[in-house]
Amino acid sequence: MIQIAEKSDAASAGAKESDRIVRVRVLRQDAPGQESYWERHAVPYEPTMNVISILQRIAAMAQSQDGRHVAPVAWDCNCLEEVCGSCTMLVNGRTRMACTALVDKLLEENPEEIELKPMSKFPVVRDLVVDRQRVFRALERVKAWVPVDGSYDHGSGPRISPDEQEEAYPLSTCMSCGCCLEACPQYTKSEVVQRDDESAEDFDKRRKAAFDRGFIGAHAISQAMLFNSHPTGKMIADERLKAITSQGGIQMCGNAQNCVAVCPKHIPLTRSIARAGRAATVWAIKKLFDR
Amino acid sequence: MAQPRVLVIGGGLAGLSATMRLAELGIHVDLVSLVPVKRSHSVCAQGGINSVNALTRQEGDSEWKHFDDTVYGGDFLQHQPPVKEMTDWGPRIIDLMDRLGVPFNRTPEGYRDQRRFGGTLYKRTSFAGSTTGQQLLYALDEQVRRFEVDGKVKKWEFWDFLQPVLDESGRCRGAVCQDLVTMQFRAFPADAVILATGGCGLVYGRSTMSMVCTGSAISRAYQSGAWYGNGEFIQVHPTAIPGADKLRLMSESARGEGGRVWVPRTPHDPRDPRDIPEAERSYFLEERYPKYGNLVPRDIATREIFDICTTDGLSVEKDQLCVYLDLTHLSREMLDRKLGGILEIYEKFQGVDPRVVPMKIFPAVHYSMGGLWVDYQKSGAGGLEPGSPRNQQTNIPSLYAIGECDYQYHGANRLGANSLLSCIFSGLFCAPGVVASANGGGKTAAEESSRLFDTAMRRQEERHEALLARRAGDENPYALHQELGTLMTRTATVVRRNEQLAAAYGEVCTLEDRWQRCALSDTGNWTNQNVVFTKALGDMFPIAKLILKGALQRDECRGAHYKPSTAMPGIAATEPGEQRREAEQWCDRFEMNTRRWLKSTIAKHGSDGHTQISYEDIDTSLLPPRPRLYGLVGGDVIEEVWKERQKKADAIHAQAITSGGLSP
Amino acid sequence: MAVAAVSPKSILPLACGFDFIAARCSFSRLAAVLCSRHVAVDRIDPSTITRLFVSESESNPSFVTRNQFLIYRLFSLSGLVPVGAFLVVHLLTNASVLAGPGAFQSRVDLIHSLGPLLVPIEWVFIFLPMLFHATVGFAIIAGGLPNVGSYPYAGNVRYTLQRATGMIVFAFIIWHLIQLHWMGAALGGGQFDPHHASSSAAVALQPAIVGILYAVGIVSAVFHLSNGLWTLGITWGLWTSPAAMRRASWVSIVVGVLLGGVGLGALVGMRNVNVEDAKVIEDRMEGVKRMLEGQPAAGSPAAGVRAAPQPISNPSPAASTTGVSTTGI
Ligand SMILES: Cc1cc2nc3c(=O)[nH]c(=O)nc-3n(C[C@H](O)[C@H](O)[C@H](O)COP(=O)(O)OP(=O)(O)OC[C@H]3O[C@@H](n4cnc5c(N)ncnc54)[C@H](O)[C@@H]3O)c2cc1C
Ligand code: SF4
Ligand code: SF4
Ligand code: FES
Numbered sequence A: 001m002i003q004i005a006e007k008s009d010a011a012s013a014g015a016k017e018s019d020r021i022v023r024v025r026v027l028r029q030d031a032p033g034q035e036s037y038w039e040r041h042a043v044p045y046e047p048t049m050n051v052i053s054i055l056q057r058i059a060a061m062a063q064s065q066d067g068r069h070v071a072p073v074a075w076d077c078n079c080l081e082e083v084c085g086s087c088t089m090l091v092n093g094r095t096r097m098a099c100t101a102l103v104d105k106l107l108e109e110n111p112e113e114i115e116l117k118p119m120s121k122f123p124v125v126r127d128l129v130v131d132r133q134r135v136f137r138a139l140e141r142v143k144a145w146v147p148v149d150g151s152y153d154h155g156s157g158p159r160i161s162p163d164e165q166e167e168a169y170p171l172s173t174c175m176s177c178g179c180c181l182e183a184c185p186q187y188t189k190s191e192v193v194q195r196d197d198e199s200a201e202d203f204d205k206r207r208k209a210a211f212d213r214g215f216i217g218a219h220a221i222s223q224a225m226l227f228n229s230h231p232t233g234k235m236i237a238d239e240r241l242k243a244i245t246s247q248g249g250i251q252m253c254g255n256a257q258n259c260v261a262v263c264p265k266h267i268p269l270t271r272s273i274a275r276a277g278r279a280a281t282v283w284a285i286k287k288l289f290d291r
Numbered sequence B: 001m002a003q004p005r006v007l008v009i010g011g012g013l014a015g016l017s018a019t020m021r022l023a024e025l026g027i028h029v030d031l032v033s034l035v036p037v038k039r040s041h042s043v044c045a046q047g048g049i050n051s052v053n054a055l056t057r058q059e060g061d062s063e064w065k066h067f068d069d070t071v072y073g074g075d076f077l078q079h080q081p082p083v084k085e086m087t088d089w090g091p092r093i094i095d096l097m098d099r100l101g102v103p104f105n106r107t108p109e110g111y112r113d114q115r116r117f118g119g120t121l122y123k124r125t126s127f128a129g130s131t132t133g134q135q136l137l138y139a140l141d142e143q144v145r146r147f148e149v150d151g152k153v154k155k156w157e158f159w160d161f162l163q164p165v166l167d168e169s170g171r172c173r174g175a176v177c178q179d180l181v182t183m184q185f186r187a188f189p190a191d192a193v194i195l196a197t198g199g200c201g202l203v204y205g206r207s208t209m210s211m212v213c214t215g216s217a218i219s220r221a222y223q224s225g226a227w228y229g230n231g232e233f234i235q236v237h238p239t240a241i242p243g244a245d246k247l248r249l250m251s252e253s254a255r256g257e258g259g260r261v262w263v264p265r266t267p268h269d270p271r272d273p274r275d276i277p278e279a280e281r282s283y284f285l286e287e288r289y290p291k292y293g294n295l296v297p298r299d300i301a302t303r304e305i306f307d308i309c310t311t312d313g314l315s316v317e318k319d320q321l322c323v324y325l326d327l328t329h330l331s332r333e334m335l336d337r338k339l340g341g342i343l344e345i346y347e348k349f350q351g352v353d354p355r356v357v358p359m360k361i362f363p364a365v366h367y368s369m370g371g372l373w374v375d376y377q378k379s380g381a382g383g384l385e386p387g388s389p390r391n392q393q394t395n396i397p398s399l400y401a402i403g404e405c406d407y408q409y410h411g412a413n414r415l416g417a418n419s420l421l422s423c424i425f426s427g428l429f430c431a432p433g434v435v436a437s438a439n440g441g442g443k444t445a446a447e448e449s450s451r452l453f454d455t456a457m458r459r460q461e462e463r464h465e466a467l468l469a470r471r472a473g474d475e476n477p478y479a480l481h482q483e484l485g486t487l488m489t490r491t492a493t494v495v496r497r498n499e500q501l502a503a504a505y506g507e508v509c510t511l512e513d514r515w516q517r518c519a520l521s522d523t524g525n526w527t528n529q530n531v532v533f534t535k536a537l538g539d540m541f542p543i544a545k546l547i548l549k550g551a552l553q554r555d556e557c558r559g560a561h562y563k564p565s566t567a568m569p570g571i572a573a574t575e576p577g578e579q580r581r582e583a584e585q586w587c588d589r590f591e592m593n594t595r596r597w598l599k600s601t602i603a604k605h606g607s608d609g610h611t612q613i614s615y616e617d618i619d620t621s622l623l624p625p626r627p628r629l630y631g632l633v634g635g636d637v638i639e640e641v642w643k644e645r646q647k648k649a650d651a652i653h654a655q656a657i658t659s660g661g662l663s664p
Numbered sequence C: 001m002a003v004a005a006v007s008p009k010s011i012l013p014l015a016c017g018f019d020f021i022a023a024r025c026s027f028s029r030l031a032a033v034l035c036s037r038h039v040a041v042d043r044i045d046p047s048t049i050t051r052l053f054v055s056e057s058e059s060n061p062s063f064v065t066r067n068q069f070l071i072y073r074l075f076s077l078s079g080l081v082p083v084g085a086f087l088v089v090h091l092l093t094n095a096s097v098l099a100g101p102g103a104f105q106s107r108v109d110l111i112h113s114l115g116p117l118l119v120p121i122e123w124v125f126i127f128l129p130m131l132f133h134a135t136v137g138f139a140i141i142a143g144g145l146p147n148v149g150s151y152p153y154a155g156n157v158r159y160t161l162q163r164a165t166g167m168i169v170f171a172f173i174i175w176h177l178i179q180l181h182w183m184g185a186a187l188g189g190g191q192f193d194p195h196h197a198s199s200s201a202a203v204a205l206q207p208a209i210v211g212i213l214y215a216v217g218i219v220s221a222v223f224h225l226s227n228g229l230w231t232l233g234i235t236w237g238l239w240t241s242p243a244a245m246r247r248a249s250w251v252s253i254v255v256g257v258l259l260g261g262v263g264l265g266a267l268v269g270m271r272n273v274n275v276e277d278a279k280v281i282e283d284r285m286e287g288v289k290r291m292l293e294g295q296p297a298a299g300s301p302a303a304g305v306r307a308a309p310q311p312i313s314n315p316s317p318a319a320s321t322t323g324v325s326t327t328g329i
Helices: A015-019 A051-061 A103-109 A133-141 A162-172 A179-183 A200-213 A218-228 A233-244 A258-262 A269-290 B013-024 B054-058 B063-073 B080-099 B132-149 B216-223 B284-288 B298-310 B332-350 B419-438 B450-469 B477-491 B498-515 B529-553 B576-597 B635-658 C008-023 C028-034 C068-099 C101-112 C115-143 C154-182 C194-205 C208-235 C242-271 C275-293 C317-321
Strands: A021-029 A036-044 A088-091 A094-097 A114-117 A124-126 B005-009 B028-033 B153-157 B159-166 B172-179 B185-189 B192-195 B234-241 B260-264 B323-326 B359-368 B399-401 B599-605 B611-617
Touching (some): A036 A051, A051 A103, A051 A114, A051 B477, A088 A179, A094 A179, A094 A258, A133 A200, A133 A218, A133 B132, A179 A218, A179 A258, A218 A233, A218 A258, A218 A269, A233 A269, A258 A269, A269 C068, A269 C208, A269 C242, B005 B172, B005 B419, B013 B132, B013 B419, B080 B419, B132 B153, B159 B185, B159 B529, B172 B192, B172 B450, B185 B450, B192 B216, B192 B419, B216 B529, B216 B599, B234 B298, B260 B298, B284 B298, B298 B359, B332 B359, B498 B529, B529 B611, C068 C115, C068 C208, C101 C115, C101 C194, C101 C275, C115 C154, C154 C194, C154 C208, C194 C208, C194 C242, C194 C275, C208 C242
Parallel strands (some): A021 A114, B192 B399
Antiparallel strands (some): A021 A036, A088 A114, B172 B185, B234 B359, B260 B323, B599 B611
16 A cells, blocks of 8 residues: 555665665556556565565665666555455465565575566556455455344354354455455456446446456355354345355356465365355255245 | 535544444445555454453453553553443443454353453453454454445545545534545545544554554644644554564563563674573573563563663664564474464564574564544543543544544553454444534535535645655655654654653654655656655654654653653662651652643644644543552552552541532 | 376476467357456447347346356256266276177167167257257356466366366367268268177277377366366365365276276277177177067178178168267267
């Protein structure tokens, strides 16, 4: 979000280290619909650097490797401890959180340079910033909430066994980062552009409709399962099953299982998907006979 | 008449809980946030949330004791009625969050499990794994999304709050905000505006806080005339992991499980820590506090670690201040079982296994107790009057502040796991009062003349254009921010000295002047993070100044504010009579100090750009102030003397009542 | 063919190439609707597409979009029954040649005893389901964006191989039908003759290139089925936990290896048939059959002296009646 250039106290640690340069290649794009282009940067190496600190240094220098004056690279971040879900990008071609992408490890993979690209399944806003509205829209679709009466006092919630808690907690750590969607071969980009004669409301409606035609994604299926297993949440279980069996629902999953491999929170997504598949099977059969 | 609308700025725990309650009360809410609300800083809180519970109650705990712990921990610097109301609400809030689906850890029988946190004897802290803040925030985010689907809430994510809009009478009628993507400005007419924008850690450069915790929003309100309370009270956490981009929290539990803090006796010993023999290590906490060892209270640990690095020059690294926090003597199996989560964080960010190599840690700025001054209305029961429009209202009518950005609940020092409670409480509790205020009669903000908003918009547009147009400047905003952070960290954190504070105030003024010459490296008008940051930086200076000035003027030690020149050392004497005499003196001095300094600092933004400090008396009607003696040498003697004095005072008080001289 | 035993590395070049092909597949419209692929919603011109697939307005979704879940589940099911089941029967039948041409011939005869019912049965239970499976399958392939290059995980390699083998098998089946049943003779290939099952097949499979193509086809089909079995279990929720999935993947590996053995065994067995000996046996069986049916042995008074099957100079009437039967082995 906002970049802070803070040279570490350790910045000048050791003569040998301060000479080292980290080469970075960033795929930039000035605005939606514009051509993207590569830009190279060279940043002095510091111990315990991560990709975020690289981007902070780039912002502070505002200069490309060949000394050209350039605008700082735009990117998203907030917590810097892999819990807010802001900083997803493609680091060396793979989707991950930039804040836990340690430079030392990346250089082990490829000592030549570090490559940064925006996520490919979401429309680029600028440089490494993408528009992930669709991720949140999917949560609306599956009604990812407990339908309580309200915030007035009704005593404590239902009793829940430690086993149930241990099952629910990991699912509940999903930070809507979108890694699972980026890596999913079944999830494809949906980019809707506002028309000149279109009001913000109409555009919003049209865009949501377009999102809803696309694959809902592993994260939302997992959230549906989370709330369908909560004692109060399950009161609207059928509505969630309806959502995940409508267009773009669970049937779109091709079981590539990339989602679970890239999820920074190690959420057992494929387990959720399979449980959702089972629930959908039962529900669909029941519906068939209840008609 | 048009329906009243409320504008909430900030979607952390405080902003979301207020939004939820307002929507429930039928008010249309516009919710503005710099980041998608689900990504707010509240997700970082790990430890838990405090409240009395069925279990502690049976051990003698009560709302009152929670209240007492909070006030005592905060060194009595907070008005007591709001704190009492908050602790009274604690159990209800946990119940509510439980119903909303927060996966709190469970006992084998299926009840909520609790752990113990600092500053109390009871297991009051409910927790959900090691990400309680995240879980609480998500539960509220989900409820707000539900209202959003129903059309009762409209989110404006990636929007920056720029200024409140005030009418001629000084009442807040809305705000001007800017879209961070298109860079467009928009005026939001609103019948009440609630600020829930969190802390201001970035004034210190790096802290344990998130990147949007610039304090820009509160600074903008402050510069528009809102008062700022207790700014100088900044909590510094003793153990954080230094990082090039952020200082990440290392939980206290590492020491709780047997972690030892040490430095090599030779400054910057280049050897691998594992090769340094015991004799050449200084376990300075254990040496100086044989009784408490590594588990001395937070502020003391912080001060000692800070001192050994700065004053004694024994930092592990030459270019970076840090000490070792050593777990390598503990069994791997135990570490994995009890500390797995937090050790993973260290490993993830440092790339080093703390089970094998001692961790390097250093104190870091963590929380701002101070914030916008807010009002309250006391109830007959000593708590707050529900539904009063005064609750949480700043000195600007119809402008409210809640959560970490108000000054109300934590006094001079916040207890662990109390902040999440205060955020949710202030959000939920203020809502009915805000509704009352919004319905307050007269024309609604939507019917207000557009001139009011146009003027404010134009002002912001001009500021923006002027920034973009600045070309000749030779200052780099990121470098300036770094300078500000270093300066503030050096002078206004753990140990404060008047000459340093005074000099720092001057230096911040210079930095502010230099900021005027900042050149932007991006002058475009699309997702320009450069200009947004530069603006936020400009707004950090007023906050930095009020912190420094408040600290400079407060000549005492209280909570997180520590001035060696005013410290009240413990008792030196060993002979009982002498001890007693010293204790009497100590108590005299304490009483004098209380009379002089038990006051909130109120900072106002002067028209000349300087901070004006005044003081406000504190409502201590429920609990008389008493000395905070954690870890003080001779504390037991002082306590004895103090109790005798209290008894005497109570007797006089009681006599006065029976003789009808005083009302209770 | 082992399902998970394929090392991801060895498969990478193939899989990456597949990325390229699939990304450029031009099923886009059908796929866009069926697979919810919206690379550029704005740019889709509804006028060029049939009503069936258009779902531009929320209030009036098309048949396909309304029933996407159902279609995909039927797709999944059809892969197992009848298509998968047919593959198993087909390969087992063919493998019976290992027990001698007579064993194989008697199974072929059993199938052909269905007489005129054979063709409609083939269409309803084999071709149509297969075509349905293939159509939806191609739409799915066109809607996906394989990415093993970036994410070379075993699961992803399998996902990509599933699509690659699907396309290979589709092409193979068409060629298989043409080569062996429809116009093999015209193309200089071998024409399958249900009365001389082993001998005619052996002749048709004799060229080395044909043998290789069959091996590829069989291995692909077996992989597609056994891996499909595993994903089907997830899709329908039969195995949900990672441990259960691991167990299930062993099961499907075993199924795949066994079935692959059967299939390749059949191929090898077929090619190793001694054409002359087989013919003798087949003709004798043909004679017995006719006798049982009360007909004279065709064309010749004595069994065992029928003309050689290649080239077929004098196709028997029986052969021409079942000539359209293509799956009847
Ligand atoms: C590492 C860490 C661990 C902690 N652990 C605990 C714990 O265990 N227990 C506990 O009780 N407390 C803990 N705390 C403290 C607690 O997390 C915070 O005090 C609390 O989350 C603050 O919540 P909030 O709602 O006030 O603000 P935040 O969650 O900070 O939200 C601020 C909101 O305001 C928005 N905003 C800010 N500026 C602007 C602007 N200019 N324009 C528009 N929007 C703006 C942001 O986008 C965000 O949505 C911890 C803090 C840290 C740093
Ligand atoms: S398992 Fe499904 S959701 Fe996950 S990556 Fe594969 S196709 Fe996508
Ligand atoms: S499931 Fe995992 S990868 Fe997907 S959005 Fe949630 S945290 Fe990110
Ligand atoms: S910045 Fe929050 S996840 Fe990386």
